[in-house]
Amino acid sequence: MKFPTLTAAALALSLGAAPATAQDTLLNVSYDIARELFEALNPAFAAHWEETTGRTVTIDMSHGGSSRQARAILEGLPADVVTFNQETDIDVLAEGGLLPAEWRDLLPNNASPYYSLPAFLVREGNPLNIQDWDDLAREDVAPIFPNPKTSGNARYTYLAAYAYALANNGDDHAVAQEFVRDIFSSVPVFDTGGRAATQTFAERNIGDVLVTFEAETGGIAAEYADQGLERVTPSQSLFAAFPVAVVAENAERNGSTEVANAYLEWLYSAEAQQILGEYFYRLTDETVAAEFADSQADVELVTVDDIFGGWDAIRTEHLADGAILDQVFVNQ
Incomplete structure (x- = not known):
């Protein structure tokens, strides 16, 4: 089968140089719009790893829609870790026997070191005055x-x-579906994924x-600064965990x-959390999160457990x- 393109990241040694110390390798299979984030995180981890172990590490990345990535792993993509934006896609790997069913319990905060929420990006001046979800239905x-x-996005x-x-309609599911x-x-x-939509x-x-x-x-507003794109946070949104897991079967086989x-x-360390905050993620480290509080809009966050009864x-x-x-997906 044809796998997503692998992009080398965080090379601890220059290409062609003879390694002076033992070298580790890691394949992180991630969601579609995480490229820039991990381009910042991976070199920092590589430096940390060499400092603490004396070994270098090469981190390869694979990006794509998270559900497609999960299917690729089930079909043989040899991911050592996954850093997804959808819990159900890691559950699929657990059901396939690649990692434990209790993967959420293996790391803090249900294995989500950072989180976010769906929000909006509008044209310069917000000419259509888009402020909340009901504006999207106009x-x-x-x-x-x-x-x-x-x-997953x-x-x-x-x-x-x-x-x-x-x-906003008294919990009427028929109205919500319409x-x-x-x-x-x-x-x-x-x-198919967030990168292409951007x-x-x-x-x-x-x-x-x-x-x-x-x-x-x-990140998008900064990348396309010449367009004057403006960020809008709706009045209510959904807590979006960014779950991570070791693909245990692959990692054991890969050493x-x-x-x-x-x-x-x-990823839970203050160093990593600082980088995550600079990329506009909301943080699980309360001390680091306080540094970014003024730049994050107030929003009522609801959870999948409260509204939908959980991911199952x-x-x-x-x-x-x-x-x-x-x-409801009339255009599929």
């Missing part, structure tokens, strides 16, 4: 976000919009509002278990073939 607004069948968008509708259907019907193109919005100039993780709105565990544990219920009621997502 006939004059064209939202941009990826295909929720292939992108987009599934959070779907669930956040659904939760907002429930909160609300989400209205939003979906206005999306001009469904890309390019559709910022480079192809399609759509009026990009819906993505809050962390990404900051990378030690470095794989250290890599994920390091979501998988059955919303994401399974023929379930609610399929019924």
Whole structure:
């Protein structure tokens, strides 16, 4: 099969140089829009690893829609660790026998070292005055976000919009489904992942509002600063965990278990949390988080447990073939 392209990152030795110390290797399979984040994190971990162990590490990256990445791992992509934006995609790997079913218990905060929430990015001056989820259902607004069948990012968008509708219509699920259907019907193109959706919005100039993780709105606005894109945080959104796990079966076979565990544990360190904050993620280290508090908008965050009864219920009621997502996703 054809695997996603692997991009070398955080090379501790110059290419062609003879290694002076033992060298470790690691393949981190991640979500589509995490490239720049890990380009910053990986060299810092490589320096930490060499300082603490005397060994160098080469970290390779593979990026794509998280569900597609999970399927690729099940089909043979030899990931040592996954850093996803969707818990269900790690559950799929656990069901496939590649890591323990209790993977959430192996690291703090349910194995999520940082978090975010779906938010908006609008054109300069916000000409359509897009402020909240109900604006995305207007006939004059064209939202941009990826295909929720292939992108964890987009599934959070779907669930956040659904939760907002429930909160504003007395928990009427039929009305919530119609609300989400209205939003979906206005999306001009469904890309497979967040990176392509960003390019559709910022480079192809399609759509009026990009819906993505809050962390990404900051990075995208900076990357396309010449366009004057503006960040908008809705009044309510959905807590989005960014779960991580060692793919235990692969790591054991690859001899990378030690470095794989250290890599994920390091994401909770103050050094890593500082980098994550600079990339607009919300943090689990309260001390470091306080440094970024003034730059993060207030928002009412709801959880999948509170609104939907947890991920198992979501998988059955919303994401399974023929379930609610399929019924409202008129453009698939």
